[in-house]
Every structure is written in C-alpha cells, then in structure tokens.
Amino acid sequence: MNHRFGKGPPKGWPGHFRGQGYRVTVPRRIILQVLGNAEKHLSAEEIYLRSYKLYPAIGLTTVYRTLDLLIKNGVIIKIESGEGRARYELAGRVEGINCHQHLFCVNCRNFLDISDLTEDEIAVIKKMKERLLKKYGFTVKSCILQFYGECKNCKKKE
Amino acid sequence: MNHRFGKGPPKGWPGHFRGQGYRVTVPRRIILQVLGNAEKHLSAEEIYLRSYKLYPAIGLTTVYRTLDLLIKNGVIIKIESGEGRARYELAGRVEGINCHQHLFCVNCRNFLDISDLTEDEIAVIKKMKERLLKKYGFTVKSCILQFYGECKNCKKKE
DNA sequence: ATGTTAATGGTAATCATTATCAATAAGGAA
DNA sequence: TTCCTTATTGATAATGATTACCATTAACAT
Numbered sequence: 072m073n074h075r076f077g078k079g080p081p082k083g084w085p086g087h088f089r090g091q092g093y094r095v096t097v098p099r100r101i102i103l104q105v106l107g108n109a110e111k112h113l114s115a116e117e118i119y120l121r122s123y124k125l126y127p128a129i130g131l132t133t134v135y136r137t138l139d140l141l142i143k144n145g146v147i148i149k150i151e152s153g154e155g156r157a158r159y160e161l162a163g164r165v166e167g168i169n170c171h172q173h174l175f176c177v178n179c180r181n182f183l184d185i186s187d188l189t190e191d192e193i194a195v196i197k198k199m200k201e202r203l204l205k206k207y208g209f210t211v212k213s214c215i216l217q218f219y220g221e222c223k224n225c226k227k228k229e
Numbered sequence: 230m231n232h233r234f235g236k237g238p239p240k241g242w243p244g245h246f247r248g249q250g251y252r253v254t255v256p257r258r259i260i261l262q263v264l265g266n267a268e269k270h271l272s273a274e275e276i277y278l279r280s281y282k283l284y285p286a287i288g289l290t291t292v293y294r295t296l297d298l299l300i301k302n303g304v305i306i307k308i309e310s311g312e313g314r315a316r317y318e319l320a321g322r323v324e325g326i327n328c329h330q331h332l333f334c335v336n337c338r339n340f341l342d343i344s345d346l347t348e349d350e351i352a353v354i355k356k357m358k359e360r361l362l363k364k365y366g367f368t369v370k371s372c373i374l375q376f377y378g379e380c381k382n383c384k385k386k387e
Numbered sequence: 388a389t390g391t392t393a394a395t396g397g398t399a400a401t402c403a404t405t406a407t408c409a410a411t412a413a414g415g416a417a
Numbered sequence: 418t419t420c421c422t423t424a425t426t427g428a429t430a431a432t433g434a435t436t437a438c439c440a441t442t443a444a445c446a447t
Binding site for chain 3 (some may be wrong): 250256287289
C-alpha cells in the first residue's frame with residue numbers, strides 16, 4: 072500500500088504560510104487541494120487542469136509560481152524523470168523522512184515509482200542524512216533514489 | 230577524491246558498438262572523448278562546444294542523438310537537476326555499481342554533486358539492486374540519490 | 388572499389404517553463 | 418466595516434532546451 076497519495080492537503084498550512092508573510096489565496100488553496108488528492112505524481116499541466124475544474128479563473132502561470140513557492144518551502148518536491156516535463160508531489164509527511172524510489176528504464180523511458188524500503192534501508196538513509204548535515208551543513212528534507220537500467224518488458228523483447 | 234571524471238572514454242567501446250550493429254563514426258568518437266575527459270557533468274551544449282573545438286563539422290543535433298544512443302546503451306547517464314537543462318556523465322565504470330549523491334537546495338536551487346558512500350551504504354545499495362531485480366524484474370545499471378533540502382549558505386542567511 | 392543504408396547536420400518546429408505588466412484581492416489599520 | 422498598501426494574479430509574449438524533418442554524407446559489408 073502507498074501512503075503518499077490521496078490524503079488531502081497538509082493540515083495547518085494557512086497559519087504557517089501567513090506566519091511567513093505569504094497570503095493565503097484561492098489559487099493556492101485549490102492547488103494544494105489538488106496536490107493533496109492526487110493519486111500519483113502530477114505534471115504542472117495536470118495540476119492546472121484539475122485546478123481549472125475547481126476554479127476556472129486560475130492561470131497556468133499561477134500554477135507554476137505556486138509550485139515554485141511550495142518547493143521553496145519544502146511542502147512539495149519536484150521530480151524530473153527525463154520525459155521532458157517535471158512532476159510534483161507533496162513531501163515530508165512521513166515521519167521526518169520522505170524517500171522513495173524511481174526505476175527509470177533507459178530503453179523505453181518509462182518509469183516506475185515505488186515506495187518500499189526495508190528497515191535496513193531506512194536506517195542507512197537516516198544515518199546518511201545525519202552525515203550530510205555534519206559534513207556539508209545540508210539539511211535533508213526529502214530524497215529520491217533514481218535507479219537507471221532496463222525494465223522487465225524491455226528485457227523480454229530482446 | 231573523485232574517480233568519476235577525466236579518465237578517458239570507456240575502453241573497447243568501438244567493438245562493442247559494432248557488435249550491436251551501430252557504426253563507429255567520427256562524431257561518436259569525439260563525443261565519447263569529450264565525455265571521457267570531462268571534469269564534471271556537462272550539458273548538451275557544453276558537450277557540443279567542446280566537441281566543436283575538436284571537430285568543427287559536428288552539429289548540435291548529432292550531439293543530442295548520440296547522447297540518446299549512449300543512454301540507451303547504458304554508457305552514460307542523464308541527470309536532470311532542476312535547472313532547465315540536463316547534464317550527462319559516463320556511467321558504470323565503478324565495479325558494477327555507479328551511484329552518487331546530489332544535494333539539491335530547494336531555496337537557492339544549486340546542487341552539490343558528491344560521491345562518498347560508506348561501506349554500509351554501498352552494501353545496502355547492492356542489496357537493494359538485487360531486490361529490485363527479483364521483485365520488479367528491473368536491472369539496475371546506475372543510480373543517483375537525490376537529496377532535497379537546505380544548503381549551508383541558505384541557512385546562514387536566515 | 389562499390390552499393391546499401393545508417394548516420395549526419397542545417398533548419399524549422401515543438402513544448403515546457405519564465406518574464407512582463409496591468410488588474411485584482413488579501414489582510415492590516417482606521 | 419471600509420480603506421490602503423502591496424503581494425498576487427492571469428493573459429500574453431518571450432525564452433530556451435530538445436526534437437522532427439530531410440537531403441546529403443560516409444561506414445563498412447560484399
């Protein structure tokens with residue numbers, strides 16, 4: 072089962088946002104709602120289309136701008152999967168570490184987004200996180216493990 | 230120290246290539262040479278400019294096409310770092326596993342490319358590789374650990 | 388040496404993302 | 418509540434990386 076999708080917008084964001092000096096606007100509400108109800112990674116255009124259904128006055132520019140803002144505040148992450156457009160997803164709701172894996176087939180260019188880490192793997196990633204903070208002064212908020220290789224289907228075809 | 234850059238093109242590729250039915254052409258030689266001598270990830274344009282110096286007849290289209298071919302054959306990997314253009318790097322020369330880490334600052338959008346894995350981390354990644362093969366039929370050729378968060382400089386400024 | 392055909396490279400087209408800028412609305416102050 | 422300041426919006430144009438097209442060239446098998 073996947074705990075990353077369809078859980079609604081992060082609770083309490085309006086207060087947090089206002090505290091930062093940002094305004095809580097209708098487009099921002101809508102976009103966060105769309106992201107919160109997504110069942111998968113969405114592209115900017117998909118987010119725009121879904122937002123448009125809820126609020127037809129919205130503009131694509133605002134979508135991009137809002138996504139940018141949300142990225143900078145660590146609310147979402149941007150995923151570049153090599154298909155020419157980026158995808159976005161809510162981040163950081165899973166107990167301090169949000170990390171999942173992408174299997175990217177270099178042949179057919181499809182990618183599989185999986186989310187199953189073993190205990191060992193989670194432990195190592197947490198350790199790594201601490202190490203990066205100590206060594207590079209970098210605070211990790213989320214991570215993606217991108218694996219490049221060949222998928223099942225492409226192997227069959229050979 | 231970094232063992233990933235400046236080591237020259239992968240040995241023996243012409244034979245391997247011809248075996249696949251591809252032709253070994255001048256542009257392909259040049260591009261592989263440029264990639265082999267790179268001291269960092271290069272963008273397509275950088276690869277084009279460096280190739281141009283060695284062989285002015287080369288075209289940008291060929292660079293893109295060749296990079297694509299090399300990706301499909303697992304010779305290089307493409308890295309999308311969120312700056313609007315992709316970067317490329319020779320892959321798979323380090324004993325079966327080519328894996329490095331990117332620290333991507335969601336605030337200033339810079340990224341640091343590091344390459345230091347501990348023994349533990351390498352062991353876990355190798356295990357993960359096997360697990361992905363068993364469970365998903367996916368053969369991993371290389372991987373990148375993308376960490377999102379806040380860099381040292383940005384923290385100072387607050 | 389020659390013919391077949393993969394590969395090339397100039398140019399035009401595509402398409403995601405950004406910049407511009409006048410109009411609008413969030414939210415603090417009166 | 419009403420007003421004011423200014424962050425935010427959205428339509429449109431611009432940008433810039435990547436891809437499509439197609440006539441020409443050059444690998445390399447014979």
